Amino acid sequence: xxxxxxxxxxxxxxxxxxxxxxxxxxxxxxxxxxxxxxxxxxxxxxxxxxxxxxxxxxxxxxxxxxxxxxxxxxxxxxxxxxxxxxxxxxxxxxxxxxxxxxxxxxxxxxxxxxxxxxxxxxxxxxxxxxxxxxxxxxxxxxxxxxxxxxxxxxxxxxxxxxxxxxxxxxxxxxxxxx
Numbered sequence: 001x002x003x004x005x006x007x008x009x010x011x012x013x014x015x016x017x018x019x020x021x022x023x024x025x026x027x028x029x030x031x032x033x034x035x036x037x038x039x040x041x042x043x044x045x046x047x048x049x050x051x052x053x054x055x056x057x058x059x060x061x062x063x064x065x066x067x068x069x070x071x072x073x074x075x076x077x078x079x080x081x082x083x084x085x086x087x088x089x090x091x092x093x094x095x096x097x098x099x100x101x102x103x104x105x106x107x108x109x110x111x112x113x114x115x116x117x118x119x120x121x122x123x124x125x126x127x128x129x130x131x132x133x134x135x136x137x138x139x140x141x142x143x144x145x146x147x148x149x150x151x152x153x154x155x156x157x158x159x160x161x162x163x164x165x166x167x168x169x170x171x172x173x174x175x176x177x178x
């Protein structure tokens with residue numbers, strides 16, 4: 001009778017050791033698979049233009065760079081009911097703004113979201129966005145393999161009317177006008 005408890009304790013210990021080893025191996029495999037994906041897209045100098053009290057929309061701007069070709073397929077934030085990626089482009093003599101379904105990011109090239117070009121529109125704002133605040137943004141990127149990567153960004157709110165170059169933490173872009 002004393003043999004059975006000892007035998008079952010050894011079996012339980014072996015089972016627990018196998019389970020721990022399996023768990024460790026699975027965790028290492030998941031980290032190896034997930035690791036490169038998490039570091040694929042880099043977001044720099046994110047900012048949002050401040051609003052006045054009753055303003056219902058504003059823009060978010062940043063630079064995006066990816067090691068592999070991906071596309072920005074979605075952006076969301078708790079401060080706005082509607083968030084879209086927009087493009088500003090000349091249509092004859094008129095500058096037009098339109099939503100784009102996705103924004104291509106070529107491999108190893110910086111894509112700048114800036115006033116007068118591609119940008120993120122935050123519409124149906126839930127309140128005033130004030131200079132000095134921080135706006136959380138969730139960006140979703142999709143690769144050619146249709147795998148998605150989510151990047152959380154905290155964008156600083158810059159004063160309304162400040163020149164665009166002053167809002168860039170890198171000091172502007174070679175003197176061109178926004």
